[in-house]
């Protein structure tokens with residue numbers, strides 16, 4: 001496979017930036033920064049595990065192009081995405097020195113990208129940001145679109161800013177060290193993109209789920225690039241989530257609630273989204289929007305990727321509170337993102353409460369995979 005498989009342009013407001021997808025993109029990081037017009041020093045904030053696996057390739061790629069690089073680590077995992085870690089990153093940036101012409105480079109999964117991105121958005125009132133995502137979820141989702149931030153004890157992602165990166169470098173080879181469970185959780189977001197926006201991508205995914213889990217290189221790079229492209233198109237239409245960007249919430253209404261009631265500790269984000277997509281497809285089918293055959297296709301793909309289709313043991317009533325508190329619920333009215341078929345999406349505010357109750361009851365009692373209709 002060629003080193004650079006795809007070079008995409010992401011547009012957000014007046015801003016446009018490249019997203020480069022390929023197999024040896026880390027080695028070319030310096031050349032890509034120069035091409036993007038970034039000429040100052042590089043301040044790398046790295047997930048410590050990602051750095052251990054792939055940091056040397058990035059460092060070499062930057063230094064060979066003459067960049068002055070300093071790096072620091074943040075601990076691995078969601079619990080690091082907080083004010084204390086952010087404060088340490090600010091201290092470090094101010095200690096090693098950072099100027100408006102320098103850039104902050106986030107190297108790691110979505111946790112690192114969000115936190116380092118927020119540091120870049122706020123230090124000196126904003127310095128350029130380069131996203132170098134090293135998890136599948138971060139490559140297809142978190143690194144694209146400019147959302148940055150940290151968690152607060154009262155909830156996830158409650159403090160943050162929109163700060164578009166100047167460049168995104170997605171090295172598919174970096175995914176080789178990702179645990180299979182993290183990989184499957186990342187594929188859940190790709191299934192989401194395909195289900196709402198691209199029937200052809202959906203067909204490609206459902207034809208070879210095993211190849212996705214084995215990370216067949218050409219397929220993986222193609223699916224990642226297409227997902228980035230799709231997210232980029234949505235962000236271009238609605239950078240600040242006024243309406244259109246809400247479609248990306250497919251599976252997330254129930255998914256976020258599952259994460260909240262389980263303390264973000266039982267399911268990976270993509271796993272919770274997978275269950276949420278099963279729930280959303282049941283709602284869509286019962287509302288006459290989605291055919292039983294297409295619902296079965298979606299759920300079969302989710303199951304084939306080894307993702308959960310239900311969350312037995314949770315209390316359906318407990319899921320309501322976080323759903324209504326979600327910052328995207330307007331005046332306590334839920335906007336449901338439903339998929340009338342692969343590649344189609346509809347925002348609906350008229351889903352009957354009794355139907356949601358029935359679906360939540362089903363999801364919390366079913367142990368079948370893929371599930372049968374309610």
Ligand SMILES: NC(=O)c1ccc[n+]([C@@H]2O[C@H](COP(=O)([O-])OP(=O)(O)OC[C@H]3O[C@@H](n4cnc5c(N)ncnc54)[C@H](O)[C@@H]3O)[C@@H](O)[C@H]2O)c1
Pocket residue numbers: 047048049050053054076077078081108109110111112114134135136137138141142143144145146147148156157174175176177178179182269
């Ligand atoms: N900004 C956005 O638009 C957006 C979108 C979706 C999710 N997010 C955020 O992203 C976060 C989740 O991201 P994530 O799933 O990448 O989790 P993560 O950043 O916690 O990474 C998952 C695990 O993989 C490890 N890791 C990273 N790269 C690796 C590699 N190449 N090999 C082996 N291990 C590696 C990490 O150390 C961590 O243990 C959440 O905080 C979520 O809120 C943000």
